[in-house]
Amino acid sequence: MELNLPDLRGQEPEDAKQQLRQLIRGARDRLSDSQVSKAGQDIRDRVLEFAADFHTIACYVSVKKEPPTLDLIEALYQQGKRLLVPKLGSKLNRDWAFYAGRDDLANRSPNRPMEPSGDALDSSALAAVDLVITPALAVDRQGNRLGQGGGWYDRALPYVKKQTPIYAMCYTHELQRELILPTDQYDIPVTGVLTPSCCFKLKDSEFQKSGILPA
Ligand SMILES: Nc1nc2c(c(=O)[nH]1)N(C=O)[C@@H](CNc1ccc(C(=O)N[C@@H](CCC(=O)O)C(=O)O)cc1)CN2
Numbered sequence: 001m002e003l004n005l006p007d008l009r010g011q012e013p014e015d016a017k018q019q020l021r022q023l024i025r026g027a028r029d030r031l032s033d034s035q036v037s038k039a040g041q042d043i044r045d046r047v048l049e050f051a052a053d054f055h056t057i058a059c060y061v062s063v064k065k066e067p068p069t070l071d072l073i074e075a076l077y078q079q080g081k082r083l084l085v086p087k088l089g090s091k092l093n094r095d096w097a098f099y100a101g102r103d104d105l106a107n108r109s110p111n112r113p114m115e116p117s118g119d120a121l122d123s124s125a126l127a128a129v130d131l132v133i134t135p136a137l138a139v140d141r142q143g144n145r146l147g148q149g150g151g152w153y154d155r156a157l158p159y160v161k162k163q164t165p166i167y168a169m170c171y172t173h174e175l176q177r178e179l180i181l182p183t184d185q186y187d188i189p190v191t192g193v194l195t196p197s198c199c200f201k202l203k204d205s206e207f208q209k210s211g212i213l214p215a
């Protein structure tokens, strides 16, 4: 499946981003449950291998049709990794807590991703992570990431150490081979991308140079 997104250069970045989000969310809504759960299995298998050398990992807890991360997080935890996941509370606080097993995750506020019960840590906890996995609706060849629009990660990511890799997770068809995504001054480009079919660093990749995805 290819996602044909319009080129919205000339529009205000905020308006352009909003239109792109609607189109991509619409396409996600049309994914079947079995497509989403297959993506979750592929993500678990691939990212587990990719993440072998990282010990403390920040990762989002997926909701609805987002690329599923629950099986991945549990598998990483079973391997003894430390996982920080967002703890939004009732106010979209930019807090985090350590994952303590699947049974400890619960919907603690309506319409929010599931959260662990552990203490809320502010974003400065991100200084201790070796790898960040962010959600994305799309990523382009330059590493620009389109998020859900809250500016949540844009505000949290400045706490990540400069050398720490930041990988954005999306579906493979959401990687933009041609389109340059609209950006604003706060956007922080990502180091690499994770999808159900590929995990790679952007710098000097074939995708960055010529839009070709790894086999
Ligand atoms: N799984 C996941 N976790 C994430 C993010 C994400 O995109 N995906 N975020 C990425 O930044 C942050 C949270 N961002 C959020 C931004 C807005 C709303 C929100 O407004 N929710 C609506 C309900 C929306 C709906 O039902 O579709 C609400 O509160 O009423 C929630 C979380 C951190 N955790």
Ligand SMILES: Nc1ncnc2c1ncn2[C@@H]1O[C@H](COP(=O)(O)OP(=O)(O)OP(=O)(O)O)[C@@H](O)[C@H]1O
Pocket: 014, 017, 135, 145, 146, 147, 148, 149, 150, 151, 152, 153, 154, 155, 184, 186, 187
């Ligand atoms: N560090 C920041 N300080 C102040 N405002 C910010 C910051 N980062 C983002 N914003 C504002 O938040 C709003 C949403 O930002 P943006 O469109 O980049 O979100 P996003 O990257 O799609 O979402 P998210 O980061 O939650 O995944 C914009 O109005 C943006 O200017």
